[in-house]
Amino acid sequence: MYLNKQKGLSLIELMIALVLGLFLVAGVIQIFLGTSQTYRLTGDIARVQENARFALDILARDIRMAGYSDPDKGEILPFFAVASADCPNSDDNNCSTNAVDANNSDILAIMFDPINDTDCIGNTSGIDEDDVIINLYYIDEEDGIASLYCRGWNRTDNSWVGAQQPLVDGIERMQILYGVTNTSGDAIQKYVNKDDVDDWTKVRAVRVGLLVSAGSPSGSVERKTRSYTVLDSGKIDITDNVNRYIYTTTIVINNSSSDYI
Template sequence: MKSLSLNRQMGLSLIELMVAMLISLILLGGVLQVFLSSKDMYRTNTAVARVQEAGRFATDFMAFDIRQAGYKGECLSDPLSHLDMGSATTDEKNAFSTSPAIQGWDNSKPVIFGAADSTREDTDAFIVKYAGDGKEFDPQGTNNAQTPSLGVEVKVDDEKGTGAYAGQIVLLGNSTGCDIFQNANNANASSFQRAGKNVDPGNEVPTADWSQSYQKKLTSYIFRSHTYYVRDNAGRLPSLVRKALTPSGNNVIFADEELVEGVIDMQVTYGLDQDGDRLADEYVKAGTNNLVATGTGDWDKVVSARISILAVSPEINVLEEPQTFVYPAAVGIERDDDYALYEDDGTVTIKNNRVAQVYTATVAIRNRLP
């Protein structure tokens, strides 16, 4: 019987172990490289997606309001105002008026109710006003022009009555006439009520008669007054903000609604119709061509608006080199801040290797289309 060999190998030699470790390190390095590349690609894709999302939402919000600017239902002229604007400033009167339907400020903060000590430097702002959320009613037969209350027939399946909250600014109208006032009744009531001066802004005291007795079918609208501007935020990216009329108790206030974070610049030009064909003949900045900051001038000739925004990603060090591109809407602006370097010729360099994108939309005002 043969004896077992005493020279059989038991384990690995040092050389074999070193070769195995070298192969393992090469494989691990390849896996690590794939992982890091995937991580970088994920961060880049996330940054691009967030910038695209910010740009899309910002332009959608503003485009919707601009399209509606000046809508007043069946009102062919400015409605009869019952609002108490006796002690109001020019800007406050403008904020509660249906005219001008759109108005802007060039590279300065909006002056509507002081909105905006935090407005971002060298960015534009604008306000749009229109009647929204139309609701049609049959009148109650007892209505007359002298009483402060106007009754309406509320359907049984209508859970909210008139739908207008106490304090909201309401526009009522039909083909005979229109009124704008501050409602005193709650949303479940079956009548509209002019409030007195115990609320802000309140209605005139004594109140004037309605423009009509409202014996015909009428439509109620909630008055929308929206001011858009870019706001600096402590410890985070700037954002696009809308200051909107909002009920607060029995009053109405202009409250900030933060819409989109990551918008660091907004520039707006306005399409002027100079020959009456309701088509834009030129695009100009606010404060020029008789587009006066107080709302006077030729704002009624504006038939469209071109908005350009610059959005950046929250993520830093996403790109290997800083983005540099031409931002035509910013020509003439020189600024060096935490996010970008602006040169006079419109060249912008984005800092901290963030992803950035310019979004531009030209929006026609539907009520002024041919």
């Protein structure tokens, strides 16, 4: 008598193998998705940090030089343009520190005689050795991406040096506070916004606050409402899936006489 040997798999064994295979595939997919999400989030955070560093470096460089002029010329310049006579409203840009931009961010108009005869974009055309330049920093948007913009105003010739240019993407909000001294010394007594500066000659330092993203229209985090407060901005509510961080720094104006922050 001969026994029939089993050939192949039974239906039950095949179903069990398929189920186990599906579990393995699902696990691999889950690991892949988690790794991909982590990679995107890490990349976004790195870009946010890079954008913030570039923006703060650019602003700090000019703020330190505010009010500079060649000592041989004997001219004392204001640190910032706050009067329409220095930086009139034209070409849809109010070139004045007293203004706010379309994003309700502060505008920073830094005045000095540049050593290299260039504006904040690097333009040299039309800038002579003795010209006083006002670098206007503000936030604007293009294609849904907010950026730190700059444009140079030639106060000597009363003309724009060139067209506006974005410097750093992902800068969504900029708030400025000014460190002012009292009448008896140079020690900074308080930091106030532009509306509370009574005497601009008493400004000794500038505190900058930035709300920074990776500069992409979509992010890598859960979509929900997040709240931010940038210096004196008040509560800012934004609903999307974009990861943002707040960065602040304080810069002493080198051409002031203060040794204190």
